[in-house]
Amino acid sequence: MASNQIRLRSFISLSIFLGLAVLLITSLLMFLKPHQELIALLHTIFGFWLLLLLLWHIKNNFKPLKSYLRNTGAGKINIVPWCSAGVFVVLLVLVYYKATPFLQFYHWGQTWRAATANEVGEQQLYQVHRLEPAIAAGEVFTIEFRKGPFFMWPQYAIWLETIDGKFIQPLYVTGKLAHNNFANKVTRKNPQQVFTDNPLAADMNASEIFEYQWDDASKNERMRPESLPVFLHALGLKSADGRMVPETSTPVLDAYAGATIIENFQLTTKSLAALPEQFRIRFEINQSFDFNAYYSSDRFPDDEVYSGDGYSAQPSVIYEAVVDRNDKQPIYLLKLIGQGHHSGRDGAINPDTSNLTTALQVVDRIIVEFQVR
Incomplete structure (x- = not known):
């Protein structure tokens, strides 16, 4: 039973790694190159595949993940989830309001694709x-x-x-x-x-x-x-x-x-x-x-x-x-x-x-x- 669980976790972990690798490569190609149907299809299919794997991973590791949100001890506040959420919100706001560095980065990719x-x-x-x-x-x-x-x-x-x-x-x-x-x-x-x-x-x-x-x-x-x-x-x-x-x-x-x-x-x-x-x-x-x-x-x-x-x-x-x-x-x-x-x-x-x-x-x-x- 334990051996089967190890194999399952290994399968999920390796699949997540490979899925992330495909998403990284296709994201770079779509950013730097004009639209190609094959690249977009790979990005979409592996994106959904990765989402299913992540949901499976969360289900199997719900207790450990839940413990990350708890306090680390009496009188102590676990700031890790707050820091993570804060970074996410800051990035989201900067992108939404088209902050200059992000907009310049996007324009650079747009110019590269057009060229x-x-x-x-x-x-x-x-x-x-x-x-x-x-x-x-x-x-x-x-x-x-x-x-x-x-x-x-x-x-x-x-x-x-x-x-x-x-x-x-x-x-x-x-x-x-x-x-x-x-x-x-x-x-x-x-x-x-x-x-x-x-x-x-x-x-x-x-x-x-x-x-x-x-x-x-x-x-x-x-x-x-x-x-x-x-x-x-x-x-x-x-x-x-x-x-x-x-x-x-x-x-x-x-x-x-x-x-x-x-x-x-x-x-x-x-x-x-x-x-x-x-x-x-x-x-x-x-x-x-x-x-x-x-x-x-x-x-x-x-x-x-x-x-x-x-x-x-x-x-x-x-x-x-x-x-x-x-x-x-x-x-x-x-x-x-x-x-x-x-x-x-x-x-x-x-x-x-x-x-x-x-x-x-x-x-x-x-x-x-x-x-x-």
Whole structure:
């Protein structure tokens, strides 16, 4: 009996040691290297395995562990548990309030991951573009965009805002949206047909579902306020009928507009003027026809925009990074912050993206680098 207990304790102790070793190695790899599915899977599985072993260990050693919390003798106070709890609370508070040493350590790892991103896994090819408007005299930005598995032909925009949400300028806008140039007219052959996934990506014959017509004469009539509602409301340009779309272009939009780049790209551009100490970089993207079970084609039958000929489907998704010059950090990873309104009714960002599916996989990664003053 005693021999079996020794073997069991040896098994648990050795397993805990090996589990901690795996967690340590995978933690370092995830901190220093871009995300890899295998590393994340190892970290998760061994983390749960270690948790089960620790619970088993606590159960078998409950009495000794309990004695650690007791006083060491008459009139004496056992300060060990208090010291342990104190260190834990102090570390938790410092991390929660982003104390400078911890934040610098995190930024160092973020910069390292971004710098080595292209060296991991399958080689990624990028198209390199330069956009240097004659009216721009500010700071240089390099935007690296890597598309996700469901990227097809979206509309997107990247722009700058102040911390309190005031629009500064665009950095890049797809030309169709900037010039309101939607000449391709798509009509559903069967108006009663309901889509619960992307009919152009699924195993369907699109020519049997839609009729296509290139109509230059009416291209400006097909406005798409639902395409990038957050950007369009921030831009603040209205059409004659009051919709938030740039019915006619402007010098700034012309300067920062370009064709929809359908491959991974690295775009270098420049701001119009010097920027404040703190500002936001935002990226919004949307893809027509990208329906799912929730955002089906009949989800909002009384909404003329959603149910119209733009095939709005899942709403736009927005990514953001907050730049603080005091950090002296040149590289920023844009993070998902929410979705736009499904028919472009307002420019609010809804943080609840639980009903989105493939829309969350249009983008794989967006990194922005700018020259630090």
